[in-house]
Amino acid sequence: MFWKVGLLKRKSLAVILSFALLVTSAVSIIGPIVADPVEYWALIVCGSYSGIEPSFGADAAFMYHTLSRHYTFNGIYYLHAEPSIAPEANGIATKENIRWAIKNWLDQRSDSNDIIFVYYTDHGAGYNTYYKQVRGLDDPAKAIDGKRGDPVDEGNEVWNATAGKWVGYDEALTLQRGTDTTYWDDEIKADLNYLASRGRYGKLVFVCFACYSGGLIDDLSAPNRIIMTSANETTTSPKFGPGSWFNSWSERFIEALHREKVTWDYNKTCLIHTGVSVNADWSNDGNISMWEAWDYAWKNDYWRQQGKETPWLDDNGDSLPNYKEGRDMSDSRNGLFCMETYFGSGNLKSADINEDGIVDIIDVTIVAVAQGSYPGHLKWNSLADLNNDQVVDIIDVTFVGIHVGKWYPKQ
Numbered sequence: 001m002f003w004k005v006g007l008l009k010r011k012s013l014a015v016i017l018s019f020a021l022l023v024t025s026a027v028s029i030i031g032p033i034v035a036d037p038v039e040y041w042a043l044i045v046c047g048s049y050s051g052i053e054p055s056f057g058a059d060a061a062f063m064y065h066t067l068s069r070h071y072t073f074n075g076i077y078y079l080h081a082e083p084s085i086a087p088e089a090n091g092i093a094t095k096e097n098i099r100w101a102i103k104n105w106l107d108q109r110s111d112s113n114d115i116i117f118v119y120y121t122d123h124g125a126g127y128n129t130y131y132k133q134v135r136g137l138d139d140p141a142k143a144i145d146g147k148r149g150d151p152v153d154e155g156n157e158v159w160n161a162t163a164g165k166w167v168g169y170d171e172a173l174t175l176q177r178g179t180d181t182t183y184w185d186d187e188i189k190a191d192l193n194y195l196a197s198r199g200r201y202g203k204l205v206f207v208c209f210a211c212y213s214g215g216l217i218d219d220l221s222a223p224n225r226i227i228m229t230s231a232n233e234t235t236t237s238p239k240f241g242p243g244s245w246f247n248s249w250s251e252r253f254i255e256a257l258h259r260e261k262v263t264w265d266y267n268k269t270c271l272i273h274t275g276v277s278v279n280a281d282w283s284n285d286g287n288i289s290m291w292e293a294w295d296y297a298w299k300n301d302y303w304r305q306q307g308k309e310t311p312w313l314d315d316n317g318d319s320l321p322n323y324k325e326g327r328d329m330s331d332s333r334n335g336l337f338c339m340e341t342y343f344g345s346g347n348l349k350s351a352d353i354n355e356d357g358i359v360d361i362i363d364v365t366i367v368a369v370a371q372g373s374y375p376g377h378l379k380w381n382s383l384a385d386l387n388n389d390q391v392v393d394i395i396d397v398t399f400v401g402i403h404v405g406k407w408y409p410k411q
Contacts, residue, residue, distance in 0.1 A: 038202070039074040039114045040343055042067050043101050047093050047122025048176040049082040055240045057085060058264040059121040059209060059250040064088060065271055066258045067117070071343045075109055077101045081122075081176045085269045093122075094178030102191045112199040115341070117207070121250055124210025125182070126171035127157055127234045127323075154218050155324035157233060166325050171215035171233070173208070189219040196222065203341050205290060209250045211236040214312035214321070221319040226290055226338055228253075232310040233323035241302035249304070249311055252297035256280035257288050257343075283339075284395055285387035290315075291338035313338070316407060336406035339399075351403040353383050358407040359400060367392060367400045 044067070046060035060080060067073050068088075079097050080089040091097050102118075110116055154168025173188070175181040195201060205226045208216065213229035220227050230249040231237035241248035245264040255261050261276040280288055280296035294313055303309035310328075312321050315338045320331035336359060340350055353363045370384035370392040386396045 037113070039110065040071070040117070041106055041110050041114060042073050042076040042117040042119070043098075043106065044076065044078045045093050045098055045120045045122070046080045046086070047120065047173065049080065049085065053239075054245055054264070054266060054269075055247045056121045057082065057269065058245045059247050059254070061086065061264070061271055062246065062251070062254045062258070062262060063119050066254055067343075070258060073343070077105050092177050093175060095175055095180050095183045096178060098183065099187070099191055103194055106195060107198060107200055110195070110200045113202050114200075115343070116195070116201045116204045117343070118205065119207045120173060121209040121247065122176070123174045124171065124212045124231070124237075125174050126212030126215045127169055155233070155322040155329070157323050159326065171212050173210055185216050185219040188216065192220060192225070193222075205341065207253065209237060209247050213237065214310070215323070217312060217314045218319055218322050221314045221317055223317040225317065226315040226341060227313070228290075228294055229312045230309065232312050232321070232328060235310065238303045238308055248302040249297055249309060252300045253293050256293040256296035259288070283387050283399055284389065287342040287344070289339050289342040291335050294338060333406045336403050339403065351386065351400045353400070359403040359405065363400050364404065367396050371397060
């Protein structure tokens with residue numbers, strides 16, 4: 001009996017050794033097996049450009065420069081309404097080209113471990129524009145059917161007295177070039193969902209400067225997505241602010257990532273560095289997260305300060321904020337996913353320390369107990385050192401405190 005057991009162990013050991021030898025031989029031939037690294041892919045769209053309206057071109061040039069010169073992106077696809085002023089552009093910004101870039105260029109390159117960043121700057125349409133400007137109608141009840149919002153994904157923004165009920169309206173990004181210049185929210189949703197269904201990203205960031213762009217959140221909100229818009233659902237987003245050719249919200253968002261202010265030379269259509277530094281890295285971890293860029297833009301956007309612009313954010317997949325039955329539906333639970341999303345290698349940890357999907361009193365307690373500690377200290381807890389600076393201090397406490405109540409969507 002013991003002899004049989006020993007024989008079985010020797011045979012098992014022989015099998016294990018043979019397998020190990022096989023793996024070693026394979027590695028020597030094909031090289032070591034490495035983990036799939038996070039790669040970064042971007043789509044930049046400048047939908048309009050003209051001499052009297054250069055702000056969209058300035059925005060896009062600043063974003064392209066920032067991503068291509070200050071970050072390591074694996075690929076950037078750049079579409080521009082007027083490629084003659086943007087020699088780096090891969091093509092003309094038409095609806096067809098945008099959809100191709102998403103469903104072909106990105107689809108063929110990105111995978112489920114990657115971050116996709118989409119940036120759009122141009123006009124938008126929605127709540128107050130479609131029926132009056134496109135159809136020339138004052139009464140939505142008389143409008144041609146087809147662009148009244150899908151009741152499933154729209155927020156019942158307008159009271160229709162004729163119908164006696166609240167109705168919703170679709171939003172769109174409007175382009176200058178192409179045969180079909182209206183890129184509807186349902187179409188954008190279908191294109192992004194196509195990438196999601198094929199497992200083409202781990203995180204997707206959609207940043208949009210356009211009037212009424214907040215209404216896109218109704219359609220585009222989903223797990224593992226960050227949606228940032230310069231305006232809410234019912235108002236315009238004013239263009240360039242005083243002394244600048246950039247659109248104000250875009251300028252502040254991009255300069256946070258760039259870490260330096262720039263100006264736009266209108267005559268030469270080029271960027272000029274000013275040497276004036278920008279520090280949006282309040283967590284002091286060396287990275288500019290999407291939340292830090294958002295927070296900097298929110299605080300420094302000239303038109304928001306004037307009460308004429310209300311940027312919106314959604315990153316927890318619950319389709320809020322939106323506009324429903326005549327009022328904004330705010331959502332203070334956004335921001336956690338943004339705080340953990342940044343370009344390039346980084347080391348910022350999650351404020352959801354115990355990984356239960358929400359930042360709550362448990363996470364606060366973990367940091368509070370470890371406050372003042374450092375490696376070797378009796379209370380040291382490396383998980384509480386959220387910015388990895390080898391000490392649990394006020395930065396870590398602030399970080400977890402500001403995200404209390406924020407949560408991840410159920411996958």
